[in-house]
Amino acid sequence: MDKKAKNILFKTYWKSGWINKKDRYTSPDDLAYAKEKGVMFDPRTISHDACLAQIFDLLPKISTQLVGKAFLSSLSTRRLDWRSGLASYFIAKQLTPHPYTKVISGQSLDPHGNATHISHTCGICRDAKYGIIGDECYDNVDLNVLNFERIKWGGVRHGHLIYTLFDLEQLHAADIPEPTTEDIAIFQNMLTVIENSQPEDYPSALEKNLASVIKSTKDERQILIEILACINILKPTxxxxxxKGKHDWTFVTYWRGEDKYNKEALQLYFSNYMPQKTL
Known part of the structure; x- marks a missing residue:
């Protein structure tokens, strides 16, 4: 990834925390440079049905071997954008062709109980595994913030239809190297940590325990765990x-240490790289 383009992207959204939307700015020259390097993009307008059609067009071009390879290759390099596609691929596989089917997703009420705002989503997307969020139309969506989140944390909007499309597009376009021996060793050490979890461990305990085997921040490890849960490697029994109280978990909420890891899912994505005893 071009370092200058990445820096332009990051300076647009982050300075010791999120930059307020009204204060975000990228100069025309910087934007043109980052777009040329494939790091920033023009806003996108697309309907639910077109978004879904493009996802189905992409899926046959992406294999389980590719998403597994990309995930592993991200571990030592900290190319977090490479690991995001694993979850998006799994989510895309849960989808079936369908038109946008409008259902109410939420509403705001005034003191008298009258609805002041009603939001909608696609009911068929919602009823797929994990409850995919599908809007009727995406109007001038900021793809750059999606890419920033992919690169900084490994993606935070898995399950949003527009993110699924964007993430898979970027994965398909990427030149992913073969995982190194270091990548594979890191992943094996992660599996050992999972296998050695205490039966009553919550996801938060696993996040802390993984700090000893992979160079990462807390936020990165949380997304890493969520990705593994999304694809059923961390599968609750x-x-x-x-x-426990308030938390931000989505996919891994009900996993506990006693569940260890799911060898069937591990074999599906990583059989080319894992020793037989691990599988």
Missing amino acids: SYDRPT
């Missing part, structure tokens, strides 16, 4: 479990 029960969903009838309590949760």
